[in-house]
Amino acid sequence: MQAVEVTKSTRKPTNLSLDSALLKEAKSLGINVSRSAEAGIAEAVKSHKQAKWLKENAKAMASSNAYVEANGLPLAQYRQF
Incomplete structure (x- = not known):
């Protein structure tokens, strides 16, 4: 997973x-504890937002996947790969 940009x-x-x-130990290694904590919290916020979005949109995703499974990809005939 990519690092979160603060x-x-x-x-x-x-x-x-x-x-x-x-x-x-962190201080002995020269780690900026404040920035590290902030990066960790930012990553946790991002992760929770992703999980929330997936939960809120699960029905739509399932419907879309069911359509593709039954009918194939729309415009698949124009794919170049």
């Missing part, structure tokens, strides 16, 4: 509870 926007100071050993 857009520049207003940042808000936030308190997080993190595993102390993990935090210590």
Whole structure:
């Protein structure tokens, strides 16, 4: 999966509870904990939005797939591959 691109926007100071050993190791490795947490949260938001979209559109996707299965792809005769 591709990395999530974090857009520049207003940042808000936030308190997080993190595993102390993990935090210590991340800092010793020079990892920017704030940016890493932000990237992880952005990925989680993206994943949840995808799952929500799939759930909300499952009926339409099933209908479309059933049509293609029964009738083939529309305009398939014009495909170049």
